[in-house]
Amino acid sequence: MKNDLHRTLRLVALLGLGWLTALTGLAQEAPAAPPAPTVEQRLADLEAYVNNTARTPDVASKIPGPGPGHNAWQMTSTALVLFMTLPGLALFYGGLVRRKNVLSVLAQCLGIAGLVTILWWAVGYSLSFGAGNAIIGDFTHALFQGVNPGAVGAGYHWISDSMWAMFQLSFAIITPALIIGAIAERMKFLAVLVFVAIWMFAVYFPFAHMVWSTTGFMCGPLNPAAGIKAIDFAGGTVVHMTSGWSALVLCLILGKRLGFGKEPMPPHSLVLCMVGTGMLWVGWYGFNAGSALGADAIASNAFVTTTFAAAIAGFVWALVEWVTRGKPSVLGFCSGIVAGLVVITPAAGFVTATSAVIMGTLAGLVPYLAVAYLKRKLGYDDALDTFGVHGVGGTMGAILTGVFADPAVNAAVGPLKDGLLAAQLKAVGLTILWSVVATTLIAYLVKAVIGLKVAPEVEAQGLDITEHGEEGYIG
Secondary structure, eight states, X not given: OHHHHHHHHHHHHHHHHHHHHHHHHHHHHSOOOOOOOOHHHHHHHHHHHHHTOOOOTTSOOSOOSOOHHHHHHHHHHHHHHHHIIIIIIHHHHHHHSOGGGXXXXXXXXXXXXXXXXXXXXXXXXXXXXXXXXXXXOOSTTGGGTTOOTTOBOSSOTTSBHHHHHHHHHHHHHHHHHHHTTTSTTTBOHHHHHHHHHHHIIIIIHHXXXXXXXXXXXXXXXXXXXXXXXXOOSSOIIIIIIHHHHHHHXXXXXXXXXXXXXXSOOOOSOHHHHHHHHHHHHHHHHHHHGGGGSSSSHHHHHHHHHHHHHHHHHHHHHHHHHHHHHSSOOXXXXXXXXXXXXXXXXXTTTTSOHHHHHHHHHHHHHHHHHIIIXXXXXXXXXXXXXXXXXXXXXXXXXXXXXXXXXXXXXXXXXXXXXXXXXXXXXXXXXXXXXXXXXXXXXXXXXXXXXXXXXXXXXXXXXXXXXXXXXXXSOOO
């Protein structure tokens, strides 16, 4: 009996010793928690927040989430970019079409906003900013998995991952909406939606990834292994070139409006156009200054360069009209302002104020020549001059970024300055080729399946009543 008791006690002791050894081993294998920050490290975190730089590494920060000031600017910037599409672009384009088609433009902007948001939530954000490969992301963040409002780092050090995703959504919405300016007054609403849905996968998601993702093929500042070490601060290639060159191809395949070149087709409301222009200009501060991803000196620089380029381009465009046509038009002021905003976009956070003045001057001249002379010479029906402003202006802005980018303005330029112009030219060439080929294939596919253009009698009556059963103006 005594022996049995001793054996039992020994067994229990051995088992206890075994469990203790196992637990000790697990404790040794588990990664050590980051140490609590020292007072100096906590002060360093505060300095990092003020300077919009990285926190102290390998330390359990006392402020691990978004920084309130930088995050608030990101939320404001996102709202401003959304404001650019609805109502800015909608009113700008809506005023430029004829009275019978004003609602069709508004409906296209609204429809694109809803469609792109669904795609962005489902897979678009993940394909744009998931690690993936050099050309496209992956499905890591499909259905917004892992996109948390309290987490940071997906976009930058002090902004919420959720706000980064929403900021990028606002870019994804306005880019295809720009295309509708070229095909206004004659493309089926269903065809617009189907085209945009395919185009986002074939063009926008790959370019957002290539230019702005840490693994992207053309992301010079963030990807040391980038095949083309180009820079694009806020979307010269991703937004304006892809939409502008795609718009040219689509309007060529779609064909001209009834009576184009034979009867006048003036804007029905330059008042709406001017109001929309003002909204675009204000919203563009979210577009450009918001791309600094924090309320810092680079954001301030982008604010300055954006203002100079827009104002000067508007003045120069109207001045050239005055000289060549005898009168400076309100439409000229509006077109020049938008052209200035387009041209400065890829450079806003990389160039000085003086460089922005030069770029604004060129923005008022070169796109004007494309709109006033090139379109007439070649005979294409780019209804609202999307190609002339966004295609030509975006291309020129991307190239001039390689000329004027200054390391003194943004340190990210420094390691890339040698050979930057060549890299910008390569990025421009790839963007044009990809956009043209992809748009051609998509346009002919949609044309074969559901058709692109409304029937002549529908076009003559106007798209508002025939496509949407409504009229913009009663009486």
